[in-house]
Amino acid sequence: MVDAISAPIISSVGERYYKVTAEALRVCGELVRVVRPDIEVYDFDFKPYVHPIFAAIMSRLTNQDQDQEVKECAISCMGLVVSTFGDHLGAELPSCLPVLVDRMGNEITRLTAVKAFAVIAASPLHIDLSCVLEHVISELTAFLRKANRALRQATLGTLNTLIVGYGDKIGSAAYEVIVVELSTLISDSDLHMAALALELCCTLMADKRSGPNVGLTVRNKVLPQALTLIRSSLLQGQALLALRNFFTALVYSANTSFDVLLDSLLSAAKPSAQTGAVAKQALFSIAQCVAVLCLSAGDKKCSSTVNMLTDILKADSSTNSAKQHLSLLCLGEIGRRKDLSSHDHIENIVIESFQSPFEEIKSAASYALGNIAVGNLPRYLPFILDKIDNQQKKQYLLLHSLKEVIVRQSVDKAEFDDSSVDKITKLLFNHCESDEEGVRNVVAECLGKIALIEPGKLVPALKERTSSPAAFTRATVVIAVKYSIVERQEKIDEILYPEISTFLMLIQDQDRHVRRAAVLALSTAAHNKPNLIKSLLPELLPLLYDQTVIKKELIRTVDLGPFKHTVDDGLELRKAAFECVDTLLDSCLDQVNPSSFLVPYLLSGLDDHYDVKMPCHLILSKLADKCPSAVLAVLDSLVDPLHKTINFRPKQDAVKQEVDRNEDMIRSALRAIASLNQISGGDCSHKLKNLMNEIGKSKTLSEKYSSIRNE
The missing domain is CATH 1.20.870 (Son of sevenless (SoS) protein; Chain S, domain 1)
Structure with missing residues (x-):
């Protein structure tokens, strides 16, 4: 079969019409993948095809008088050929690789050439690039200063791949120049670029062949940029992960002091004259970096840092509220990653912060307690459950701590033991009828996230309570279903599919809170998993439309002494109903x-x-x-x-x-x-x-x- 198609494909590469040539080059690339799909396994004799394919592409690669599309296809295809057949092209590489380097110097083709070198550098054949390596590194370093974003992005990736594969052939002086250039790309104006730059910096530091001057350049050029980036409220996702890895790599660098780094991170949380107070999101970023820093430095440094943080919590909160806030977040992030049970009564120290007059400290304490519990569930989970039942005033904060535990377990795909699930669900169902809406919402979210972990137990238990005489219970279990409908595929889907109508039909409940909960659940299902509800829409839509109508019985007048105020209790329900229709128009228009x-x-x-x-x-x-x-x-x-x-x-x-x-x-x-x-x-x-x-x-x-x- 390959014999029959290879000849006409290779012949088509030489066609005069550029569209045919470009398409032939693309097909040629696919042919290369087919004849040698695995470098290690020789299931097929590909050798007869190597030189004919190479010769056909080389003729196009060296021809300057042709369409740009053909040039780019020839460069990409040659990169693939070299990376796949390089061990059989020893004599041809010295003439081929300089041509690719030359294409890097052309503004029109340099982006494609940079990507081609990334493919070559990633080859398991470890192609000999000695004849062009120094020139390639020099060109790529210069590209980091260019305005073209796509070029800078491709350059960072290619440099990373080259340093991983060919670091032993690249001098330390070149590393220093690269560090200086990439440091300018680390800012929140382009988080994706910042992530790539930080990843490259980590690769440079991880290379044992990089000299002490490289570490010094990183500290002088990159660290200040990283400490500025960490204060950004925009920092998240891949950029935050790259920043965490950067601080981990810095700890392993022989010339970098843990204490200096820790002090730099903690100082980043202080208000500055230029930017003012640090955003809440930035405090979470700083806390995460402190955590990975401590864990990377070893048990001794981690333990001393935890002791320092707990000492701050024991101090007077009225004078050190900002320090206490950050300390709680740091303890939570460390506790999520490491068992802190060796620190006596740390849970009691944290829970004392619930008494703080500052809401942000209470919230941080709740977050910290939940995350510390994740590090040692058998010890801390019973403590939280017992406190929820016995300390009414702190119920809301303790439920938030429990929510952190459940969310972490669901994200990590971890399971509770059966007795823990029974204890948690029993406690949560007991709080479904709380008068505080905030408590009910946290309970619903906890139930929804547990349902993702244990759908076989939770879905029937939630369904059973849809007939509860208490309206708040019915509303809470419907909201719990809303929290269990997430975008990714989960094992709950097949269990929930035949039962979801029971929850959504509460849209005709007598209580407006229950109806609104059903509308919100319908909207979430329509947005995330419309197939769950499409078959129910003929019956649900008239009921949904009815929720958009102003109902006089939900409008009341409140006497406020000298004047009267009209309150429309149905407003939130009507708003939710129209927003649900808006979502259905996007996902289920054929049913509307x-x-x-x-x-x-x-x-x-x-x-x-x-x-x-x-x-x-x-x-x-x-x-x-x-x-x-x-x-x-x-x-x-x-x-x-x-x-x-x-x-x-x-x-x-x-x-x-x-x-x-x-x-x-x-x-x-x-x-x-x-x-x-x-x-x-x-x-x-x-x-x-x-x-x-x-x-x-x-x-x-x-x-x-x-x-x-x-x-």
Whole structure:
């Protein structure tokens, strides 16, 4: 089979028409992968094909007078050929590799050439690059200063691969130059680039052949940038992981002091004159880096750091609240990674911070206790469960600690023992009827995350409580299901699928809290796993639409002495219902009949409260784009509430927040009007035509409308 197709493929590489040539080169690359898919295993005699393929591609690689697409395909294909057949091209490499280096010098082809060298450097054949290595490293180092982001990104990856494979042939002086250049790329303006730069820096430090000057350059050039980056509220994901690995690598560097690094990290949490106080997210980043630093330095340094942190907690919190906050976060991050039970009564020291007058310290203490428990569940889990039952005032914080334990277990795919699951679920179900909404929400999240770990036990237990006489219990178990519906595939899905209707049908419950919980669960399912609910939508949609209607029985008047205040208890439910419809339009449009929803439900929402109007404007714009004929059929009726909205003016004594909210609402309505005008062309509705004329005559509205059209 290969004999039959290889000849015409190789022949096509020499075609005159550039499209054929480019496609032939791509197919040639695939042919290379087919004839030698595994370097170690020789299931097929590929040797007869090596030189014909190489010769055909080399003829294209050396030809300068050809289309750019052909040049790029030839470079990519040659990189693949060298990395796959390099052990059989010993005589040809000295003539081939310089050509690839030359292509790195051409602005048009340098990005492709850089990627080709990455493929070659990653080859398990360990291709001999001695004839061009110094030149390649020099060119790549210079590319780190270029403005082209894609080029810098590819360069960092290629340098990383080259240093891993060929570090013994690269001088320490070259390492120092690379460190200086990559240090400028470490900032929160481009977190992906910063992550790649930090990964390269770690590779350089891990290379035992790098001299002491490299470590000194890292400390002088990269460490200050890293300490600035760690204060960023944007830091997350791969960049944060790379930063943690950077501090771990620094500890292993012989010339770097643990104490100096720890002091630098703790000092990064202090407010500065330039940027002010450190953001909450940055404190978590600092705490994570402190944790990996301590664990990398060994048990002795880790233990002394934990003692130092607990000493801070024992001090007067009124004078050292910022230090205590960071100390608690650090203890939590260390405890999550290491068993701290050797430190006597650390759980009691942490829980004492629940008495702090500062909310951020209470929250950090809750976080710390939960994470410390993860390090030794048999010891600390019973402690938390006992405290939840016995200390009513601290219930909310202790439940948050328990939530941290459960979340970590679900993320790590770890399982509780059966007795622990029974104890936890019994305690959580006992708190489903709490009067505090915050407590019920934490309970629901805990139940939902445990359901991900033990679906066989939890789903039936949750279903059983959908018929509870207590409304708060019914609402809590439905919200628990919401928390168990996550984007990734889980073993709970097949258990939940036949049972989910029991939970979602509570959308017709007598209690508004339960109905709202069912709407939120439906919205989450529609967003994350629409297949769970598609078959139920014919029955659920009329019930969902009913939740968008203003219900007079949910509107009450509160007597506040000299004046009365109207409270709409159904507002949050209507808002959630419209937001759910918006989600369904994205994921289950084929199940939604827009004609039955537009009038009267969407029409009513367009004339409702501010919080309801905003999602309704978005829904109308989507329907205009996806179902224009249905919208055109009722266009006149939709114009009136939009007209009323854009002409609404706040009272003269309105506060700035009210004015800003009204401005946002007008812009939202104008976006919807722009969508309607686009599908009608201005000819299908007399009312819409008059509205557009009115917008054109108003300078303020006209400017807003024009800016929206240009977005």
